Amino acid sequence: MRDEDVLVLEEPKLSAAERMYLPQIMTGLRTTLRHMFNLRNRDAVVREYPEQKRELRLDNYRGVHRLNRDPDGRVACVACFMCSTACPADCIHIEAAESPWPDREKYPVKFDIDELRCIYCGMCEEACPVDAIELTPHFELVGTTRAEMIFDKEKLLNIYDQTKDLKPRKNPPITDYGLTGGQDREVARPNAHTTT
Amino acid sequence: MPDTPTKTYDLLLRRRSTLIIAAVGAAVLGGGLTLVLWPWIKPLLSAQSTFSILLMVAGIGILLSAFAICTLAERKIAGFVQDRRGPNRVGFWGLFQPVADGLKFLLKEDFIPARADRPVFLLAPCIALVVSLLGFAIIPWAGEIHWPWMPAGHTVSTQVASINVGVLYLLATGSLSVYAVVLAGWASNNKYAHFGGLRATAQMLSYEVPLGLGLLCVLLACGTLRLEEIVQQQAASGVWNVFLHPLAFLLVLISTFAETNRTPFDLAEAEQELVGGFHTEYSSMKFAMFFIGEYTHMITASALMVALFFGGWAPLPFGGFLADSTAWGWALVKFGIYAGKVSLFIGFFMLIRWTIPRFRFDQLMRLAWKGLVPIGMAMVVGSGVLVALERERNVFWSLVVNVALLSAALGVARLSKQEITGRQANMPEIEVGPV
Ligand code: SF4
Ligand code: SF4
Numbered sequence: 159m160r161d162e163d164v165l166v167l168e169e170p171k172l173s174a175a176e177r178m179y180l181p182q183i184m185t186g187l188r189t190t191l192r193h194m195f196n197l198r199n200r201d202a203v204v205r206e207y208p209e210q211k212r213e214l215r216l217d218n219y220r221g222v223h224r225l226n227r228d229p230d231g232r233v234a235c236v237a238c239f240m241c242s243t244a245c246p247a248d249c250i251h252i253e254a255a256e257s258p259w260p261d262r263e264k265y266p267v268k269f270d271i272d273e274l275r276c277i278y279c280g281m282c283e284e285a286c287p288v289d290a291i292e293l294t295p296h297f298e299l300v301g302t303t304r305a306e307m308i309f310d311k312e313k314l315l316n317i318y319d320q321t322k323d324l325k326p327r328k329n330p331p332i333t334d335y336g337l338t339g340g341q342d343r344e345v346a347r348p349n350a351h352t353t354t
Numbered sequence: 355m356p357d358t359p360t361k362t363y364d365l366l367l368r369r370r371s372t373l374i375i376a377a378v379g380a381a382v383l384g385g386g387l388t389l390v391l392w393p394w395i396k397p398l399l400s401a402q403s404t405f406s407i408l409l410m411v412a413g414i415g416i417l418l419s420a421f422a423i424c425t426l427a428e429r430k431i432a433g434f435v436q437d438r439r440g441p442n443r444v445g446f447w448g449l450f451q452p453v454a455d456g457l458k459f460l461l462k463e464d465f466i467p468a469r470a471d472r473p474v475f476l477l478a479p480c481i482a483l484v485v486s487l488l489g490f491a492i493i494p495w496a497g498e499i500h501w502p503w504m505p506a507g508h509t510v511s512t513q514v515a516s517i518n519v520g521v522l523y524l525l526a527t528g529s530l531s532v533y534a535v536v537l538a539g540w541a542s543n544n545k546y547a548h549f550g551g552l553r554a555t556a557q558m559l560s561y562e563v564p565l566g567l568g569l570l571c572v573l574l575a576c577g578t579l580r581l582e583e584i585v586q587q588q589a590a591s592g593v594w595n596v597f598l599h600p601l602a603f604l605l606v607l608i609s610t611f612a613e614t615n616r617t618p619f620d621l622a623e624a625e626q627e628l629v630g631g632f633h634t635e636y637s638s639m640k641f642a643m644f645f646i647g648e649y650t651h652m653i654t655a656s657a658l659m660v661a662l663f664f665g666g667w668a669p670l671p672f673g674g675f676l677a678d679s680t681a682w683g684w685a686l687v688k689f690g691i692y693a694g695k696v697s698l699f700i701g702f703f704m705l706i707r708w709t710i711p712r713f714r715f716d717q718l719m720r721l722a723w724k725g726l727v728p729i730g731m732a733m734v735v736g737s738g739v740l741v742a743l744e745r746e747r748n749v750f751w752s753l754v755v756n757v758a759l760l761s762a763a764l765g766v767a768r769l770s771k772q773e774i775t776g777r778q779a780n781m782p783e784i785e786v787g788p789v
Contacts, residue, residue, distance in 0.1 A: 178767065179721075180604075186709040194434040194705070203437050 214295040216325050220278045221296040223271050225314035226289065226327045233315060234290035234327075237264040241282035241291050249275035250282060269311040273299060289328045294321045370446045399501055405510045413490050413514065417650055422452035424649045428704050435708040462638040467543060470635065474541035479640045482534035482647030488527040489654035491515045494582035496667055496689040500680040509680050512689070513582060520580045521569060524658055525562075528613060531651055532558040535615070535622055535632045538644070542635035550631025553715065554615065554622035560722040561612035561619075567730030568605035571737040572662050575599070575746040581658075585666030591747060594670070596663040598752040599737070601759060603663045605730050610655045612722075615648060616703055618710040621718065656699035660692065667692040729763050 176182055193199070205212050226234040237254035253268035282291050294317060301307045309317075318327075388395065398404040426441065426448065433440025441448040466475060491514040498509040517523060532554060539551020572595055576584045588594050596603045612619040623631035630636075633644050660666060667688035713721070736755040737746070745751040 178764065183706075183710060187705065190435045190705055190709045193437055194431065196437070200434070200437050200439065204439050206439075 214324070216295050219295040219297070220280045220293040222273065222294050222299050222317055223276075223282070223309070223314055224292055224294050224317040224321055225269060225311060226292060226318050227315060227322075232259065233265060233269075233311065234288055235266050235269065235286075236262045236288055236290070237266040238287060240285040240287060244281045244285035245276075246279060246281060247275045247277050249273075266311060269314060270308050271314065272308050274304060274307045292328065294325060296321065373446045373449060396503070400504055400508075400510065402510050406514045409512065409514050410491075414487065417487065417490065417653065418646070420653060421646050421649045422456070424653070424700060425455060425645070426451050427701070428707075431701065431704045432708055435705070456642075459639055459642040464638040464640065465635075467635050469543045471541040471543065474537050475635075476640075478534050478538035478541060479636065479643035479647070481537065482531060483643045483650075485527055485530045485534065486647040486650035486654060488530075489524050489651075489658070492517060492520050492523055492581055493654070493657045494585055494661060494666060495692055496685040497582065497585070498680045499682050499685045501682060511582065512685065516580065516582060518580055520582075521573060521658075521662075522579060524581075524654070525566065525569070528651070528655070529558065529562055531613075531647065534644070534647065538636065539622075539632040542632070544635050546628045546630070547632050547634045550622045550624070550628050550634070553624075554632060556715075557612055557619060557621060557718060560719060561609040561726075564605050564722060564726035564730045565609035565613060567727065567734055568602040568609065569662070571599050571602035571730075571733050574734070574737045574741050575752075577741075581661045581666075585661050585668065588665040589668035592668075592670075593747070593749060594663060594665040594668070597749055598747070599663070599733075599756070600753075601729065601733055601756045602737075603659070605726055605733070606659060606663070608721075608726065610659060611703070611706070612718075614651045614655055614703075616652065617707040618712050619718065620712060621715060624712065652700060652703055653696060656696045656703070657692075659699060660695045664695055666695075729759065732759055732762070 228234045235252075236257075237252055239252060239254070242248075242250035242252055249272040251268070251270045251272075252266050254264045255267045257263055257265040259265070278293065280293050283289075283293055296317075299307075398408055429451070430440035430448070432438075441451040444450040444454045466472065494511070494513045494516075496512040498511055500509045535554040535558075536551045539547045539549070539554070542548070572584070573579060575595070575598060576587055578584060578587075584595075611617075615622050621631075622628075623633070625631075628634070633641055636644060669691055733756075736759055740746045740748075740751060740755060743751075
């Protein structure tokens with residue numbers, strides 16, 4: 159971090175009326191009262207969850223993971239362990255083996271994600287060099303035992319089959335490296351909004 | 355994914371007709387019992403001592419149901435303010451939610467930490483509950499009642515106890531409730547709880563002072579400590595005390611928030627900083643007792659403010675007309691008005707909770723000692739002068755004094771450059787070193 163990255167904020171000077179609190183509290187009360195009696199707004203915003211479901215946020219919601227398939231229907235993962243290294247919750251467990259296919263060296267024989275430990279940060283998706291692991295917009299993730307919540311390769315591939323029409327794989331033909339040359343991704347600089 | 359199957363009892367509970375049947379059933383049962391037992395009830399109603407005992411029993415029932423309604427109302431209001439709907443799953447419009455909550459409290463594991471101070475740990479919630487119930491004894495719910503079968507001129511008072519130190523009694527019992535918090539914090543043997551208890555002590559001690567000063571102004575002007583007489587005065591003159599002492603009311607209102615541990619003064623609980631504060635270690639019914647204590651305290655405090663400043667059961671323009679009437683029908687009307695005012699106050703308490711963020715502890719102390727206490731003292735002097743000049747029931751002169759005090763306070767705040775809030779001059783400079 160450099161010196162110019164540090165923003166020193168001065169406390170705003172308060173006027174005498176503001177220091178008496180009460181006018182400000184009145185303003186606050188007006189806001190809360192407005193929301194309280196704004197029935198139309200409430201009806202527009204509220205979804206009665208199990209009966210009404212909200213539209214899935216396809217672009218940016220981070221829900222259950224899926225393991226993508228390449229166009230040939232094989233698992234796209236190349237067992238590079240990038241995701242499990244990046245994972246802050248340490249919840250991805252991969253066992254790699256030599257790949258039976260000529261276009262890559264390794265593939266995962268086992269790929270388990272503990273969905274209960276996961277914090278849905280999306281780091282795995284960021285880390286994956288071939289976009290094999292992705293987070294889907296599905297949030298209804300329930301189970302009755304802990305063991306049931308450890309999703310294995312089959313289950314994760316299954317989720318891909320269920321969701322691929324809703325949200326296609328981000329960079330489909332990337333597994334055969336070099337051919338597409340990779341694609342640019344829009345990545346925001348850290349602190350992009352604060353530095354002047 | 356498949357839809358959740360809705361259970362039959364769930365459907366039954368959520369229908370409006372279930373609610374209506376339950377209400378009608380309760381009314382019929384209550385009415386029938388009263389009719390059957392009427393010959394025994396009648397003499398009990400006519401003597402003040404037995405009537406007080408009846409009031410006490412009824413009062414506890416009403417209070418506990420009021421508490422149940424309060425918990426629902428709090429969550430509903432919280433929901434509405436945040437553009438949500440609040441609980442609406444149990445019963446029609448969520449009306450059976452308190453029942454579900456009560457069952458949950460009863461069935462939960464009652465846990466006592468191994469290193470806790472057992473007797474004190476058990477004592478604290480009891481103090482919280484009992485002390486908050488004590489205040490009810492002197493609230494004049496509906497003035498005097500004259501039953502049709504009583505000899506003329508005889509009345510019973512709808513107060514459990516009519517004692518001549520009324521307001522002082524309320525103050526004394528009200529400030530006892532700090533023991534519950536402190537003892538709970540101490541006995542839990544938990545640092546969070548301990549901090550909660552410490553904060554509560556300092557806060558309650560500080561806000562007793564402005565509360566007392568604010569009340570003193572009214573009491574000076576009224577010349578009595580009996581709540582029923584204060585209400586009667588306001589009803590007879592048709593002027594509520596809040597018009598005579600707006601600043602005193604403000605002081606009492608703010609201190610009441612602090613005394614009942616409600617936001618923005620809920621530093622003793624402070625979920626974000628202290629987990630749960632003094633009740634971190636409490637579960638099940640013991641936690642519920644703290645909860646009931648808090649709400650009951652809120653109801654008592656609202657009832658006190660209504661009696662002192664908002665004319666108790668006196669509606670604004672026709673107070674005098676109700677003041678002379680002692681028929682039991684009118685007593686019901688009076689009680690309705692009183693209860694309505696109290697519920698408005700409680701609604702206000704809840705609305706404030708979702709409006710203002712919590713104070714920092716130093717701000718809290720500064721507000722009490724540098725803000726409220728000086729104004730309170732000046733106000734007591736002002737009221738004293740008015741009383742000496744026999745102008746205490748004159749709206750014009752009272753308002754003049756209040757406005758003068760307010761502008762003086764604003765002027766001092768402006769001139770002194772002493773911040774009540776924000777960064778203090780005597781705090782060390784912030785140093786931004788190399789990073
Ligand atoms: S979303 Fe985050 S926590 Fe979950 S598996 Fe991926 S990297 Fe790990
Ligand atoms: S999912 Fe992606 S990051 Fe994780 S092991 Fe497979 S290829 Fe590597």
